Amino acid sequence: MSFDLVLFGGTGDLAWRKLMPALFQAFRHGTLPKDGRILGIARDDLTNEQYRQLIQQRFAGVEGAKRPSPEEFARFAELLHFQRLDLSRPGDYGRLKDRLAQRNADVVLMYLATAPSLFATVCEQLAAAGLSTPQTRIVLEKPLGHDLASNREINDTVRKAFREEQVFRIDHYLGKPSVQNLFALRFGNALFEPLWRRENIANIQVTIAEDLGVEKRGAFYDSTGALRDMVQNHALQLVCALAMEPPISADADAIRDEKLKVLRSLRPWTPEAITQFAIRGQYGPGTVGGEPVPGYRDEPGVSPQSTTETFVALRAVIANWRWAGVPFYIRTGKRLAARDAHIVVNFRAAPHAIFRTPLGAANRLVINLQPRDGLELHLLAQGQDDRRHSQSLTPVHLDLDFDKRFGAERVGAYERLLLDVIDGRLNLFVRSDEQEAAWRWVEPLLDAWQGNDADLRPYAAGSWGPSAASAMIARDGYCWSEEL
Structure with missing residues (x-):
């Protein structure tokens, strides 16, 4: 099965502390589907190679056996790509759509590792750009809202673009x-x-x-x-x-x-x-x-x-x-x-x-x-x-x-959950x-x-x-x- 993992907030704290190590461990364990691509999304102006170097520098702080060897990271880096995107610009989502269409992967995962206040904006723009297809799954990090009213507002916006079975709300516990x-x-x-x-x-x-x-x-x-x-x-x-x-x-x-x-x-x-x-x-x-x-x-x-x-x-x-x-x-x-x-x-x-x-x-x-x-x-x-x-x-x-x-x-928490998103298993996600x-x-x-x-x-x-x-x-x- 082919997949594209689109990581909004691809240069942020969550991406390099939790998500990239989890994806690398799945790659090391052989459980990450081979026909995959990880596409980092941020406002930074980076090439694919610069993004790979940035992630490798962050891995340098990982201790012990979990740190990849240069050879391991070189193989993992082949999955890493980058695209500059301003979350508030509709034209940037159009360019993302064109790039995803080049592969036409079986599954497209939109991981919102951003501030929750941006969830509504991203979902609205994804829908407007035609990126909320049946092949799309969207992953939302906590906290989902600040209170009941804001939680309902976010979920109502998400539901306008995605069906409930397409939404993966992560609680890493x-x-x-x-x-x-x-x-x-x-x-x-x-x-x-x-x-x-x-x-x-x-x-x-x-x-x-x-x-x-x-x-x-x-x-x-x-x-x-x-x-x-x-x-x-x-x-x-x-x-x-x-x-x-x-x-x-x-x-x-x-x-x-x-x-x-x-x-x-x-x-x-x-x-x-x-x-x-x-x-x-x-x-x-x-x-x-x-x-x-x-x-x-x-x-x-x-x-x-x-x-x-x-x-x-x-x-x-x-x-x-x-x-x-x-x-x-x-x-x-x-x-x-x-x-x-x-x-x-x-x-x-x-x-x-x-x-x-x-x-x-x-x-x-x-x-x-x-x-x-x-x-x-x-x-x-x-x-x-x-x-x-x-x-x-x-x-x-x-x-x-x-x-x-x-x-x-x-298998760590994020590794397990990311693999479940790729496979479409909702058991460990919150409705x-x-x-x-x-x-x-x-x-x-x-x-x-x-x-x-x-x-x-x-x-x-x-x-x-x-x-x-x-x-x-x-x-x-x-x-x-x-x-x-």
């Missing part, structure tokens, strides 16, 4: 091998399904922690915040994977129908619930990795009076039969104690205790997402002093490390009604927090966030995993 294993754990095995319900599960915790600050993205982040950047998309997609009913098939819409039901079952926020169960914080100066780091308001591009949250902890309730009474705790933040993304499924205690167990010991399943990828099953077993007929139990755990089991050179349901749930929080710092809690960089997040979960009688 869905491409992570660890998240794929979450789906496999639930729907490829019969072991946990009888236990996966309110009668057996006490609570579920989703943590996405970063030890980095905003780096060079201060201006962008200050207009976004943790709720938009991580919760509305990544965290809620993980909640959907955890809470959804088994789909009737592996068909894309069957999966996305079940995710949508979860999002529509999330109990809406009330002012009282926001006060009790929605915690936001902002990091101040502290120490990370033994090095002093500045507070958020001292970061480049950030307003000294910023009220943007860099930490969010929420108690979500799914109001349906399976999950009634089971709290879902979501926590994410920057400049936390570690880079660690994981899910903890805490099971209920045995209904009748005949053994003595250590305080806080319980059955739980830990699904590690990053930096490790694997599963831990925490159980209770007879201790070493069983010679004295002790009735005490000791915590033990089974640890399955997927990185060791399957090897470190696994427009999913996005709208997620925005609808978080919007009351956005409104309550807009320009208001009354409940913006400070926390020291290098900690696990404001103490109010621990107090929130403690009111239910639980604690975060690192507090056990």
Whole structure:
């Protein structure tokens, strides 16, 4: 199958940090269709050779085995081409159409690695130039909008040019091998399904922690915040994977129908619930990795009076039969104690205790997402002093490390997703009604927090966030995993 990948924003940060390395790895693995072309699009005035040299210079910063040898890059570079295009000039799209017509590839992928504010302009111009053909697929990066209204506006514009099945809305968390294993754990095995319900599960915790600050993205982040950047998309997609009913098939819409039901079952926020169960914080100066780091308001591009949250902890309730009474705790933040993304499924205690167990010991399943990828099953077993007929139990755990089991050179998130776009598989992409349901749930929080710092809690960089997040979960009688 022949393909043309047209990369709008071909000289931008996303292109060289994520997309080009992913495309090269697919090329190295032999999974990228051979009859393909990658066409970088930007306002720069570059020749094909200059574009190849630019990409090669960026690859020089890649560490270890992922860095291509000169011979490997020379072969990969044969796929790389460049075309200058001003996104607001209709004539430039006409020249793009002429260039694509020279090959007449089986599939044309329009990847919009640009600011979301330009999505509508590009889609309108593609349609006007006759580039929204049945062979075209369009890929949209997050964030898709700033709120529900802007998300609807973008999706309405896209729908005027492309059918829903032509639109691939990327959430790169869905491409992570660890998240794929979450789906496999639930729907490829019969072991946990009888236990996966309110009668057996006490609570579920989703943590996405970063030890980095905003780096060079201060201006962008200050207009976004943790709720938009991580919760509305990544965290809620993980909640959907955890809470959804088994789909009737592996068909894309069957999966996305079940995710949508979860999002529509999330109990809406009330002012009282926001006060009790929605915690936001902002990091101040502290120490990370033994090095002093500045507070958020001292970061480049950030307003000294910023009220943007860099930490969010929420108690979500799914109001349906399976999950009634089971709290879902979501926590994410920057400049936390570690880079660690994981899910903890805490099971209920045995209904009748005949053994003595250590305080806080319980059955739980830990699904590690990053930096490790694997599963831990925490159980209770007879201790070493069983010679004295002790009735005490000791915590033990089974640890399955997927990185060791399957090897470190696994298919990365963007590599997997790009190959799925080429093949036309929509399973790991977000449908427009999913996005709208997620925005609808978080919007009351956005409104309550807009320009208001009354409940913006400070926390020291290098900690696990404001103490109010621990107090929130403690009111239910639980604690975060690192507090056990």
